[in-house]
Amino acid sequence: MRLTGAVVLVTGASSGIGAAVVRRLADAGSQVVAAGRDPDRLDRLAAETGATTLVTDLSRPHAGRELAERALARYTRVDVLINNAGVGWAGPFNGMADSLADELLAVNLRAPMELTRALLPGMCHRGGHLVFVGSIAGRLGVNGEAVYAATKAGLDAFAQSLRMELAGRQVAVSTVVPGVVDTPFFARRGQPYRRRRPRPLPPDRVAAALTDAIANDRAEVYVPRWLRLPVAVRGLLPAVYRRLATRFG
Template sequence: MTGLRQNRISFSEKVIWITGASSGIGEALAIRLSALGARLILTSRNAEALVEVKARCAGTVAVLPADLSTGEFSVPQSGGTDFAGNDHSSQTGHPGPASGSPPTKNSFSGLAEQAIDIYGRVDILINNAGIGQRASAEETSEAVLRQILGLDFFAPALLTQALLPHFRANGGQVVVTGSMAGLMGVPRRTAYSAAKHALMGYFESLQVEHTVPGFHVTIISPGRVKTSLSLNALRGSGEPHGKMDAAQEKGIPVEVCAMKMISAIARKRKHVIIAREERLLWYLRKWAPPLYHRVARKFGS
């Protein structure tokens, strides 16, 4: 049935902005959504990887590199390299800054304005950027705690807030990639789980708070998906975990997760869980808390 539904889905001419688009779920979403007719804006801190993802996409794709964990972004001026990754510095009639001029700096609101300027609007924002954790609470430094909360919670909240006036005027949709760790506690994920719980609270509250006609909020809570999340996850000191967890290796294929997310986005679902055994653990938390606590202690490896 999923395949049949996918064949009926179209995002023709929809402008979709995807953060965390250089790998994993974000990359899979970009490739699939571009094939469904969307015009894309791809954001992550890795500009070179974004250009590679763009090359694998169909249709119109622009890249807008930004490190969302900092809240301050380097935005290219006219001339030089544009948001689509094309070099215009030698084109006539396209004035640019003097050689060596630094890019301008922008806040989340400035970054949102730059994204809107690319196509004249943003129809759907997919807040997908994030970073994982592999450390106990005691091992995790304050800097790492703040870094994870900065990227996994504050960035999507503030970017969404920056776009709300645009959505109020035009309608649209915000999608956020949460986690099953945002619905229950998971060991060695204290900062990550805290950020995802906050994300769930913020966007669920936004769902019931807003009175914007034609505006929708979709929350996705994946379980383990076969991506590089564990490779890039932070240890307590801030060093990358640097290895693929066995459970992550056996996770849901990223393409399957992306297709289920796209179906939820098209149907404007409020909350969708995409998980295997994590769903069972969630049920245990609700109906058998003592058993949940015993099982969950072994679940964060």
């Protein structure tokens, strides 16, 4: 999909990876609709990039569908949907409040489904591109992040299934699988990232890979690329993977 002139809706645009994606898209000449919760950060991004902004809380029921309708009311079409908004939580599953689990499910999984359902008919008609920002947590599972990992695994399965369903149609589907990225995500999930390795990547590395996936119709990108390796080991040698994961965490 050509980015120049494309109408692109980006969720989670007010911070981290989403804001970096908006900057790249604006540089490429896209008409960007930047959605997020924080109006002040969105206003600053709009002043810098010229993006249109929409404030929304995607944890609310039907918020995804409403956001899609608001974007269509503004531009009459959305060519590219980037499902990037996400929220984490770290700690023992036993101690996780139901309300937090509901929030993760709503923002990370339900809202992308609602947005996709609302925008897909137009895309099937005119062509389009769906992007899902997953996580290596959804591919491998993570100790202390059971619900977050489950939402991202669900998003992966949703994207993969849609890709099969839409094969031969005019709608492309890309999944972006980041590792550790230097954004407010960790502080917000209530547990800072403390490991020395892997080192957090700048959010623009993910934004570059994501926009490249749209421009060159890539089904799946890992950022960094070596993350394919543990996923392959887990698939081919699950017992070896489990031993390594227990040892190195």
